[in-house]
Amino acid sequence: MMMKQSSPVSGFELPELAADNKINRVLAAALQSCDLSDVPVFEESPIYWGAAYFGLDRVSIFQGASEREQQEILCQLNQGLLHESLAIEQAGVGYMAKMVLMADSSQERMLYSLFGADETMHLAQLQPYAKSDMEKIAADPFLQLLAEIVESADKLVLLFVLQVVLEGWGLTHYRSLAKDCSDQGLRRLFQSFLQAESRHHGTGVMLFSQAQVSSSSQVTIVDCLATFLQMVRVGPQRVMGAIATQLGHLSRPQRIKILQQLDTVTHSHQRLQLLKALMTNTGGTIVDTLEAKGLFTPLSPEEAASYG
């Protein structure tokens, strides 16, 4: 019998069932222990994070744009944040399921199964706020990298890159989303994710520090993280991308000015230092190798203006 080839771990390509499919009812009943009472009243283009969250209050071309253009830029960035969180949780469900099968002890298997339920709840709770969009996922280099890494068969690569580094990073990201969110329901939602995410991250740190890391795993880990760090070094390119989408082509001098006003060096530096601290805990030689490649150094506005 021909078996269907298993779908990608990220789940990014999975179709959504039609609303009248009976499976939806079973799922809704099974999710009932998850509090979905804060489901938002649907607005056309809600702004949960304002200009200051993105540093746009300091960008002169944004300040000079019409009110409608400013709203469009903020709307694109807000949707981007929600959409990214949704995709991360979607990939998390697949990742945890994969780790259930890769577990080395009964306790580990039980833990990952519970973690899978955490990510499923997060996904279900975010779904009222954003829609999964294959086109956006395909155009996003970070989500593409994530989809690639979760396919790895090397458990230590998965543990270090996804659980130690990216879940640690996600924890800080969700905390800042919660802190600056203007909507009470959504703010509480991101806050409610923190405890589970911290447990996911902590388990990764624990399991990785107990493991013997082969040099081939090291090399793969360094490769994955180098690609990721490069994305952080180039600064707030999404903010610049949203400006360009709404206001049209930006010349090189305009791009440099925007990056200067967004203070791209400080923006990247803070993030790179956080990532370095997450890696230093458990991966001393990994950090040294990445450091030697200059990957914890932010790009200047002039350098960063050539990307994006």
Ligand SMILES: [Fe+2]
């Ligand atoms: Fe999550």
Ligand SMILES: [Fe+2]
């Ligand atoms: Fe998680």
